[in-house]
Amino acid sequence: MSDVRTKPSDRTSTTAIARRMLDQYHFSILKDMVGLLMVPVNTTRKQDYVRALAEVLFTPAAVEKGLSLLSERERKALTLLQNVEDRLETGRLQSLLLRQGLVEPESKKKYRYHVPYSSIIFTRADQRTSFGAVLGRLMAVGLVCGTGIVTLDYSNRTKVYYDNVQSLYIPDPVRSLLPEPPPLQPEVYRVEDLTHVDESSARAFQRDLYFYWSTARANPLTLTKQGRLYKRDLHLVNEALLHPQDLGEKGEPDHPRLIFLRLLLTGLGMLEQDDSQIRAVRDPRFFAQRPASRIRQTFECWRDGSFWNEALSISHVTIAGAGSRVDPAPAGIARARARVLDHIAKLQQKRAQPEQWTLVQHLVGEVRLTDYDFVFPRNYRPRTSHYYQAYERYTPRFTPYISYGNEMGWSFSPPFQDEEEGWESVEAWFIRAILLEPLYWMGLADIGYAEGNALAYRLTPVGAWVLGVGPEVDIPDTEGRVVVQPNFELFALDPISDLTLSRLDEFAERTRAERAIKYEITRTSVFRAQRHGWTADSIIDALRKMSDTPLPQNVVRTLHEWQELHERITIRRGAALLQAVDGDLLDRLVEDSSIRPHLATRPGETVAVISSRLGETEELVLALQAMGYPPARTRSPxxxxxxxxxxxxxxxxxxxxxxxxxxxxxxxxxxxxxxxxxxxxxxxxxxxxxxxxxxxxxxxxxxxxxxxxxxxxxxxxxxxxxxGHYYGSAALETVALVQIRDSETLRELLSEPEIGEILHVFAPDENKVLAVVDTEHLNALSELFAERGITLQDKLD
Incomplete structure (x- = not known):
């Protein structure tokens, strides 16, 4: 069926729109419309009805007439449709009207499909309480248009009728003539009605991003075969954060915020995975950006990325086929996430005061009303012989909560009994997961609780800014101040940039991460910095730039002493060495003018380092040969x-x-x-x-x-x-062996009680390795065993 929603430029085009709509309708609907709107038609042909109604519909008079024929509940249903920008599936409209108490649940005993619809549509207002009556009345007065046909078991109609219409909308010509509906104002919740508020902090989240990255920079993290952090590394990361969590005995999958931090850092390009290890990118540009830019980049990385799957945060359902936390999310998840964020932004724009709280349920209701299919597109195909149950009944054949019913191939369990239960269990909790996890974690939304339940949310100023519904927030962009104590303790005072902290982490040990971050300069931390190119002078210069007071002289003096100690030992990779049999020989070689230019340093009495210049070793070999000292050369083990x-x-x-x-x-x-x-x-x-x-x-x-x-x-x-105790130990036990004529004789002897008590068959255990030695050789055997490290015991095992 074609959609008749177009913008009319004049009355002629409006009439054409009405005619196309009416052509789709069953003749019975046209008769009801003529009767309600009192349009005179003198024939019984459908085309004459279409022509007569098209001349009347979508005019100011017809709209006014139609409004006058509606009951209060039907006007409210019309207002609900006005607040929907696009078409609405018929079953969705019924669910919404039932939820708001505008229609009563249908009763099979009250109505049957063979009851004439006119008997429902033309009843008194107080009797038009069913969905069928409200729907029929809205269509019959010409204010709501139906389009599309669904399949019914009991009917083979090919025209739109009350019981088979697939979706509903208000035609644009009618919408332009209707009174403006009252705006859907978000319910405002007072903070004093909340029993607990979790205030979020974008600044704290950015600091945790830094602490996670700096931990991975100092110690590469190891992953299991399942792509999870080993517990020891998980605890290492957790302890580095501003507010460590209580990990207990659980692993990374049970702590989603820690996984989110890791995957977000990877998405931002600050962590890299190399086989089973996570390594920090040494000098990412991210920390050099302005704080506001970093917050926006973090938000956009999550909003547009596939590294996070909010559906996996729905704890009361199991989703087969959705993978794990470390698996990429399908593209549909990012689209659904973006649509929820759009609804949050629109609700924020409607607020009189930006800092007001919004009920979580109000956001859920807004999405349910205007964007029901934001996660899973629906394919409504009611199959029942009872019209009034057509859009109430929910059949697994068409559910989006089974693998063949959605593009992601996911199946949910336990199975849902109806559409309403499915949406409330999946989509509604998907929306909550966005609020309670990423938006809260990143410092973009505060969460208000009442009796332990997340009841309301409030965008933070920076949250409103990144969503495009608030001004840019002024975040201090200073490197901060560092206080250097004579006892080698450093205090980085807030506000301090993560770039400054990254420099401090290069040559000092962080011992406490609170509002004043405490560091300690140790010989080990300075040695670690020296391995990455720092010197005592560069450390002192960095500290002087960070501090507004002179550095303690003992700190300066000790750093120089450590530098001198560090320079006593130099590691040269791939260096060529010249070894002499004694110091006197090497003295003579070093003093020789043909040898000395080829040597770099002499770190030991008998060892010299050969210059690393290309070809130097070969020239030295020729010079040694000329002096009569042809060298023995070793190039590898x-x-x-x-x-x-x-x-x-x-x-x-x-x-x-x-x-x-x-x-x-x-x-x-x-x-x-x-x-x-x-x-x-x-x-x-x-x-x-x-x-x-x-x-x-x-x-x-x-x-x-x-x-x-x-x-x-x-x-x-x-x-x-x-x-090496190669042979292990042995045991020696003296026994007497008795030889019998044959086995039959032995059996007869053993059967006699007196003999059976003292005579036993010699049948060694197959697990014991036994050997026979003559008693005259026992001493010699003991000595040979001792020589080979075999200890002789005096009893068999």
């Missing part, structure tokens, strides 16, 4: 995996060259000991240490066999296995 030493009976290692590679020393340090003279020994304590660090006896033997010059002596293998 793999180069040392060759025979390099022998082991004497005492366990000392003797190297084949005077100066082994440091890589060889590194490998030997795993399972050998070193004395004060620098000699290496194979000892029981060194073997035990290697086993404790994860090596096995076979690992040690494999390395010894690779590095030993010639075959590894048998006694070394025996010692290593003994020290």
């Amino acid at each position: 793999r180069d040392t995996a060759r025979p390099s030493f022998t082991i004497d009976k005492a366990g000392q290692l003797h190297f084949s060259i005077a100066l082994p590679s440091i890589y060889l020393y590194e490998q030997l340090a795993l399972f050998t000991g070193q004395d004060e003279q620098g000699r290496y020994w194979l000892t029981q304590s060194a073997i035990q240490r290697a086993l404790e660090q994860g090596m096995s006896v076979n690992d040690i033997l494999s390395m010894l066999q690779t590095l030993h010059l010639g075959p590894l002596p048998r006694w070394v293998e025996i010692k290593v296995r003994a020290w």
Whole structure:
């Protein structure tokens, strides 16, 4: 069916609109209209009725006449339709009228589908209390137009009739002539009627964003296979926030605000996920922005993003197919969220005083009335043989709360009995979730409670601003002031920017996060900063810019001392070293004019660092060869995996060259000991240490066999296995074996009580490994076992 809603430019076009509307109607409706509006028609042809009514409808006189024929309840129903900008599904209108008490629930016993509609439409006003009567009257007086046809089991009509009309609207020509409806004013709630108010703070939320990010910067966070933070990292993050939550034994899924912070930071580009780890972007631009810009950017990231799914906050229903908190939300969720925010903004614009409270239920009612399908589009197809129950009855076949009934493929449980229950359980709570979670968390709305229930909300000034219904809020944009104490404590006093805090976190330990944030400068925190390029001078310069008083001299002096200590040890990655057999040789090399230019520093008596300039090492090798000192070169640990030493009976290692590679020393340090003279020994304590660090006896033997010059002596293998308790323990027990002629004889002997008590069949447990030894060899076996570290017990297990 075509929609006849167009703007008329003159009476001719208005008549054409009316004619198209009337052509869609069943002839019976036209007869009712003629009777109510008293339009003279002298024929019985439908076209004559259409022509006569089209000349009358949508005129000031017809609208005035139609209004005069309405009861008070029918006028209120008309006003409700006036407040709806678009068409309204017939079933939706019935639900709204029932909710507001404008119609009475239909009774199957009272009406039947075969009762003539004129008998309902033409009854007295006090009798027109059913939805069918109100709907019929509004259509029959020409003020409300019906369009679209739904399928009925008991009828095959192809024209719009009272019982099969799909949706309703007020034609534009009529709307322009109707009196303006009274505006829907939000119900104002007084703060004194609330028992508890949760005031939100955008500033506190921004600070928590910073604290979360700074925690991840200092300690990368680890995710489980399900994409959740491990509990230890969750507690670490939680303790860093302004107001830590009581986590108990629950994990991240049970603390939605902490998940929201993490996903929002990721959406803002301040956190990055690398496989199973969450890392902070080192220097995000976000913290350098003005506070107001950061708040708006945070709001827009949530409003337009897919990282958050408010439907998962509906705790009393289970949604199959919706995924988890860390899964992206479908596009429909972001659209629904934006539409709810539009309704919040429109209600705010209607307020006489912006700081007034709005009932949560009023917002829910506004969305229910004007934007019912904001989450799930409905497909109304009533299937019943009783008209007056047609839009009341709810059938699972057409429910949007099952996977094939919505574009997201979600199924809700427990199943809902009717449309009203479904909407109140899902859409109404979706709206509440937006208010009680993101808007409240981000400091954009305060929540008022009465008897433990969230009853009302109030946009904060910054909340009204980001929604476009309030002026921009003046938020102080200063770096703040830092007080430096002689005991190395720092106090960052509010208002202070997160950019300043990020600098402090580089070289100081944060110990308390309240209105005055407390830090402590420690040698460890300064060392951490030095690793990222800070020096004592740059730290002192930063503190002087943050503080309006001179720095304590002991703090300045100590920072310089720590800098000197730091510079004593320098880590050079990938550096080339020159080792000499003794200090005298290296002295001679350093003094030589052909060698000295190739060396950078001399950190030890026998070690020098080769210059990192390209080709320097090759030139040094040529210079050493020219002096008669051809060097042994080792480029990687793999180069040392060759025979390099022998082991004497005492366990000392003797190297084949005077100066082994440091890589060889590194490998030997795993399972050998070193004395004060620098000699290496194979000892029981060194073997035990290697086993404790994860090596096995076979690992040690494999390395010894690779590095030993010639075959590894048998006694070394025996010692290593003994020290490593490779063979475990054993048990020795003396028994006497009796040999019987055959098994049959043994069975007969065992059957005799006197023999059966003292003679037993020798049948060892299959789980026990037993061996036989002659008694004359027992002492020798004990000595051999002891040599191999096997302890002999005197009783079998």
